[in-house]
Amino acid sequence: MDLFTTLLNMNNLQNDQILFVEEPWTPEAQVSMQSVSLVENPLAQSFQLFSTTNELKRLALQFKTRNVCLREICYLIIEYCLEKNINT
Structure with missing residues (x-):
């Protein structure tokens, strides 16, 4: 499953999971x-x-409160995770 589809179906995800994403991080990863x-x-x-x-x-x-589409939310999450990984 790709990252965009994962976000699309996130209500079906179990809360105790860790996501590993193939680099480079894109919605299609x-x-x-x-x-x-x-x-x-x-x-x-x-x-x-x-x-x-x-x-x-x-x-x-x-x-979601920024009133943007799901693809843009995906990019915002990728940006957040990249920043988090740089700072750790």
């Missing part, structure tokens, strides 16, 4: 989700830690 309790790191090197499903849902709600 592939997503791998793993349960927090079962995180295995032997993913392809092109996948990097992106966010938790809880954080993804929170950000989507926050950015």
Whole structure:
């Protein structure tokens, strides 16, 4: 599943999952989700830690108040996650 489709279906996501997204991070990038309790790191090197499903849902709600389309929300979330990764 790609990142845009993941956002589109985020109400179906379990809250205890971690999202790893294939680089480069774009709405079309592939997503791998793993349960927090079962995180295995032997993913392809092109996948990097992106966010938790809880954080993804929170950000989507926050950015939805800007009255922008879902694709723009996707880009805002990508930008947020990139900034977060740079600062950690």
